[in-house]
Each structure stands twice: as structure tokens, then as C-alpha cells.
Amino acid sequence: MHTSANSLRRNLTALWSAIAAVALLLVWLLFELSRQGAPAQIEQARLHAAASCQSMQHGVTQARLNTALPASEATSTWRAIIDLALREEPGSEGGFWQPGVGVFAYAFPTYDGSSEKRDPPEAELDKITATASLASQARTLILEVRPGLREALVFAACPLTSAPAGPVAWVMKRVLLIQADVLSHLSLALALLIGLVVMTGAWLAWMLGRWQRQSSLLAQQLAQSERMATLGRVSAGLAHEIRNPLATMRMKVENAMAAPPERYQQRSQSAFEAVLSQTARLESLISSLLALTHPLQIQKRAVDVRTWLTDLAALHQEAMNTHQASCTLSIAEEVAERAQTIAVLDPDKMAQVMDNLILNALAHVPEGGQIELGIAQGAADGLLLWVADNGSGVPEHIRSQVFEPFSTARSGGTGLGLALAREIVQAHGGELRLADTPAGARFDIELPWHTS
Numbered sequence: 001m002h003t004s005a006n007s008l009r010r011n012l013t014a015l016w017s018a019i020a021a022v023a024l025l026l027v028w029l030l031f032e033l034s035r036q037g038a039p040a041q042i043e044q045a046r047l048h049a050a051a052s053c054q055s056m057q058h059g060v061t062q063a064r065l066n067t068a069l070p071a072s073e074a075t076s077t078w079r080a081i082i083d084l085a086l087r088e089e090p091g092s093e094g095g096f097w098q099p100g101v102g103v104f105a106y107a108f109p110t111y112d113g114s115s116e117k118r119d120p121p122e123a124e125l126d127k128i129t130a131t132a133s134l135a136s137q138a139r140t141l142i143l144e145v146r147p148g149l150r151e152a153l154v155f156a157a158c159p160l161t162s163a164p165a166g167p168v169a170w171v172m173k174r175v176l177l178i179q180a181d182v183l184s185h186l187s188l189a190l191a192l193l194i195g196l197v198v199m200t201g202a203w204l205a206w207m208l209g210r211w212q213r214q215s216s217l218l219a220q221q222l223a224q225s226e227r228m229a230t231l232g233r234v235s236a237g238l239a240h241e242i243r244n245p246l247a248t249m250r251m252k253v254e255n256a257m258a259a260p261p262e263r264y265q266q267r268s269q270s271a272f273e274a275v276l277s278q279t280a281r282l283e284s285l286i287s288s289l290l291a292l293t294h295p296l297q298i299q300k301r302a303v304d305v306r307t308w309l310t311d312l313a314a315l316h317q318e319a320m321n322t323h324q325a326s327c328t329l330s331i332a333e334e335v336a337e338r339a340q341t342i343a344v345l346d347p348d349k350m351a352q353v354m355d356n357l358i359l360n361a362l363a364h365v366p367e368g369g370q371i372e373l374g375i376a377q378g379a380a381d382g383l384l385l386w387v388a389d390n391g392s393g394v395p396e397h398i399r400s401q402v403f404e405p406f407s408t409a410r411s412g413g414t415g416l417g418l419a420l421a422r423e424i425v426q427a428h429g430g431e432l433r434l435a436d437t438p439a440g441a442r443f444d445i446e447l448p449w450h451t452s
Contacts, residue, residue, distance in 0.1 A: 013208070015204065016205055019197060019200060020201055023194060023198055041175050045152075048173060052085050052156070053157065053158045053169050053171045056169040057158050057159075057169050060160050065077060079105050083107055083109045086110065087110065089110065091173055092174075093106070093107065093111070096167050097129065097132035097168045098165075098167040099133070099165045121172070124153060124155075128170055131144050131155040135158055135168050140158075140159070141158040144156075153175075155171070156172075157171075158170075249274060252267075252271035255270075298346045300345055302344055304342055305341045306331060309375060309385070312354050313327050313373055316355075316362075319359075320362070320371070323365070326371070327358075327373065330375070331375050335377055341375065342449075343447065352421070353425060353445065354385070356418065358373075361387055361391065369389060370389065371387065371388070372386075373385075373386070374386045374387075378447070382449060385445040385447070388437070388442035393440050402434055403422045432446075
């Protein structure tokens with residue numbers, strides 16, 4: 001359930017991130033469209049018209065044309081200056097104007113017609129004359145805008161000289177407002193879409209926060225329920241493990257007290273031995289419980305795993321001989337090819353784990369049974385250790401609880417050994433698990449090679 005909750009949280013977070021990315025993309029698109037709207041296009045046209053007019057002004061200066069009598073000069077030279085200034089400005093046309101002369105040397109370099117356009121626009125001639133006249137009088141650049149339904153016209157005029165009644169360069173640029181109007185509507189639609197996406201993202205963020213709070217509360221309640229359930233199982237197991245030794249001691253003592261004089265000494269001796277034996281069992285139980293409740297102190301160091309495991313097998317050889325069982329050491333080829341099988345771990349604590357697994361295996365194999373200790377390369381280039389046997393295996397009804405305290409199928413066992421073994425392995429950053437095998441039992445220990 002915890003894994004499913006984490007997966008759902010990751011999926012919801014990814015969805016919210018995707019919505020946020022879409023919102024940012026739409027904001028960027030809206031910004032780009034706003035730069036193409038009618039006001040932006042008109043402002044851009046004003047800047048281009050002013051630059052083109054000043055470029056014509058600069059061209060006349062560079063060509064050193066006679067501005068005193070411009071009408072008598074070669075018209076082709078004036079048109080060349082216009083062509084040079086406006087050939088990269090679509091929709092721009094221009095020319096020169098002088099008081100008493102009017103418009104001369106007109107050109108429209110980007111005209112889309114089939115033939116070259118040489119006549120100034122009649123409909124805008126009055127506006128051109130008024131703008132040029134104003135620039136001549138003011139002796140500075142003049143910019144004018146005439147809005148319309150389909151297009152806006154931008155006029156620019158700048159004097160060629162500082163002398164009064166001198167010639168003036170003028171530029172007229174057309175701005176199509178139909179396209180700008182479409183962009184404005186598209187921008188509005190994008191703004192509404194952004195609002196919807198932002199509202200959706202905000203709602204999802206609120207729902208995610210609410211779900212996380214509820215999930216956290218449910219997780220706390222579930223953890224509390226699991227703790228209570230575990231406490232109940234531990235209490236029941238502990239009561240059972242304590243009751244049996246106490247019952248044995250009480251029975252032995254009562255038998256000794258009720259014995260006739262001639263047998264009192266014998267029964268007393270038996271009772272004392274039983275009390276000592278059951279007291280040792282209770283002490284072992286308490287030590288195991290304390291080991292589970294106290295924080296583990298792991299002292300890691302570099303260990304040659306092959307040598308360490310071989311020494312462990314040798315320590316249990318006498319018990320193997322007594323049980324007429326055989327113990328083999330299996331080293332996978334990929335591990336045997338390593339220059340050295342050095343892992344960083346606590347050899348004493350991990351030996352405690354292996355001892356517990358080996359003793360469990362010995363308790364379940366028949367006489368002449370087989371136990372295998374193995375080393376292999378685990379997942380993600382980790383270290384895999386295992387203890388396998390050909391015994392009766394773990395009963396199905398306790399497989400899911402085999403690592404819980406007081407869960408055991410071994411006669412005389414406390415059910416604390418595997419729980420403590422799992423704690424030690426987890427303290428090393430690893431995992432202890434019961435593998436699925438067709439026969440017998442196999443416990444796998446997955447560790448990183450270097451757990452420091």
C-alpha cells in the first residue's frame with residue numbers, strides 16, 4: 001500500500017508538472033503573439049519608417065547630391081537612394097518632397113504588381129505633403145499614424161538640410177490590421193486557455209496537498225494499527241514463551257515438594273536442573289528481545305567474503321557431522337573471476353545472521369541432508385549470499401510472517417532469530433528474503449559490495 005501511494009504521488013506530481021509546463025509554454029506563446037498585435041506592429045512600423053527615412057537622408061549626404069535644386073538633378077540617382085533604403089522593408093514606399101516642387105523621385109521597391117510602380121499614391125498625397133511640410137518647418141523627424149479598418153498607415157518625414165524650404169525625405173509604411181485583429185483574437189483565446197490551465201493546475205495542487213494530508217493521516221493510523229497488531233502478536237508470543245518455562249519449573253518444584261523422603265533428594269536435584277535450564281532459556285529470550293529493541297551498532301570493515309564464509313562453514317562442521325549433514329560452498333563464476341571478493345561489512349554481526357540461518361537449516365534437514373552456502377553477484381552489481389537446504393521447507397501458513405517475532409515452525413525456537421537477522425541485514429543497507437524454491441528452503445541476503 002505504501003508503494004502504491006508513492007507511485008500515485010509520483011504520477012500526480014508528474015501530471016502537475018506537465019500542466020505547469022503547458023502553462024509556461026502558453027504564456028510564452030501569448031507573449032510572442034502580443035508582440036505581433038496591432039499596437040506592436042504599428043510601433044514597429046514607426047521605428048522602421050523612421051530608420052528608413054534617416055537612411056534616405058544619409059544616402060543623399062553620402063551621394064553629395066545638389067539639394068539646392070533637387071528637381072533638376074538626375075531622377076535615377078534619387079530613386080537609387082530610395083531603393084537602397086526600402087528594398088528590405090516590405091510594404092514601404094517613399095520619395096522626396098520640396099516646397100514649390102512637391103513629390104519627386106518616388107519609388108516602391110517591394111511593390112507586388114506586375115510592373116514597376118513609379119506614381120505616388122494619390123489617396124495619401126495630401127497626408128504625405130502635410131507631413132513633409134511639417135518636417136520642413138520643424139527641421140526634425142516627424143512621425144504620423146493614420147488608423148483604418150483594414151490597414152494603418154505610418155508616415156515619416158525628415159529634412160535633408162537645415163536650410164528653410166529645403167527638400168524632405170518621406171516614407172509611408174502600410175500595416176495590415178486584419179492579420180493583427182486575428183492575432184488579437186488568438187491572444188485572447190490563449191489568455192483564456194492559460195487561465196483555464198492555471199486554474200486546473202491550482203485545483204490539482206490543492207487536491208494533491210489535500211490527498212497528501214489525508215494519506216499522511218491514514219498512514220499514521222495504519223502504522224498505529226500495525227504497531228498495535230504487532231504488539232498483540234509479540235505479547236501473545238512472549239506470554240507463550242514465558243508461560244512454558246514457568247510451567248515446567250513449577251511442575252518440577254511441586255513434584256520435588258510432594259516427593260516422599262526417600263526420593264526428595266533426587267527430585268530436588270531434577271527440579272534445580274530444570275529451573276537452571278528454563279532460566280537460561282528465559283535469559284536467551286530476553287537477550288534476543290533486547291537486541292531487537294536496542295539500536296544496532298554496526299562496525300564495518302573490509303572483509304574477504306570467500307575466506308569469511310569458508311571460516312563460518314568450518315565452525316559448524318562439527319554440528320554437521322553430528323547431524324550427518326553435508327555443507328557445500330558455492331561461488332558463482334562472475335564472483336570467482338573477481339580479483340578479490342572484498343566487501344565492507346560488519347563480519348561479526350553478519351556472522352550472527354549466517355549462524356542463525358545455518359542452525360535453522362540444520363534443524364529442518366533430515367539425517368544426511370544437504371546445506372549450501374553461496375556467493376553470487378546480486379542485482380545492481382551487489383553481493384548475494386544465501387543459505388539453502390533440502391529439508392521440509394517453511395510451512396505455507398507462516399511464509400508471509402517468517403521474519404516477524406515469535407513466528408517459528410522449529411520446536412523449541414523463539415521466533416526471534418530471523419527477526420534479528422533481518423534487522424542486521426537492513427542496517428547494512430541490504431535485504432533478507434525467503435526465496436521461492438520447489439523444495440527445501442533458501443534465504444537470500446542482498447547487500448551492496450561496499451556498504452560504507
